[in-house]
Amino acid sequence: MLHLALHHVSLISTDLDRSARFYEDVLCFKRIARPVFTSEGVWYGLGALQVHIVLNPEGTFRAQPSPDSVDVHFALRTDDFDATLAALARHGYRDDLPQGDFKRLVVKRGGAAGFPQLFMVDPDSQVIEINQAP
Numbered sequence: 001m002l003h004l005a006l007h008h009v010s011l012i013s014t015d016l017d018r019s020a021r022f023y024e025d026v027l028c029f030k031r032i033a034r035p036v037f038t039s040e041g042v043w044y045g046l047g048a049l050q051v052h053i054v055l056n057p058e059g060t061f062r063a064q065p066s067p068d069s070v071d072v073h074f075a076l077r078t079d080d081f082d083a084t085l086a087a088l089a090r091h092g093y094r095d096d097l098p099q100g101d102f103k104r105l106v107v108k109r110g111g112a113a114g115f116p117q118l119f120m121v122d123p124d125s126q127v128i129e130i131n132q133a134p
Contacts, residue, residue, distance in 0.1 A: 008043075008050035009074045011126050016040055016055045018123045023053065026091050027076075027128075046076070062126060066099050067106045067119035073127035081116040081132040093120060 013019035020042055023029040029044035029051065040055040051074075062071065078084045088105065095118075097104040106119040117131040 012056035075129035
């Protein structure tokens, strides 16, 4: 039997500075050391796990700028869902913005998952879930 654990999630970016501003300013990610590779990128530590952002000027596989809970995504957990919503609102993220707006949130307080969830996109339209799972 294999004993595997998630180590990191790697995401592409068409503009590394723009992505770094999003992950550092909006989501408060902290950079960690990254080895010297032939590609540009930044790494972030999230507890025992990591998120790697890698420059890929050719772009993303997702063309839709709105969050979609059934599309490819990764999830972050918070201990305070309402404080997270308030922090995102200070950056202009809201659930009442129109479809296609980069800062639109999809908020599910009482969904089938059994815990509050929100879905948003990063600057390259990659979907991020933030939840208050037990």
